[in-house]
Amino acid sequence: MEEKKNNFLGVMFECCHVYGRLYKNKQGTFYEGRCPKCLKPIKIKIGQNGTNTRFFKAY
Numbered sequence: 001m002e003e004k005k006n007n008f009l010g011v012m013f014e015c016c017h018v019y020g021r022l023y024k025n026k027q028g029t030f031y032e033g034r035c036p037k038c039l040k041p042i043k044i045k046i047g048q049n050g051t052n053t054r055f056f057k058a059y
């Protein structure tokens with residue numbers, strides 16, 4: 001029942017030290033988004049053990 005919990009993921013973008021969000025793609029296979037400052041694209045693959053990690057650091 002955790003699938004519908006969140007459609008986005010909070011991340012700290014290490015490149016600019018800003019907080020932002022990544023949104024789940026249609027297939028639910030990864031989160032993607034961009035750094036709000038430098039617009040660097042970020043993708044995080046959603047692992048088999050789900051999305052229990054809420055915060056990622058993007059380098």
Ligand SMILES: [Zn+2]
Nearest residue numbers: 015016035038
């Ligand atoms: Zn950045």
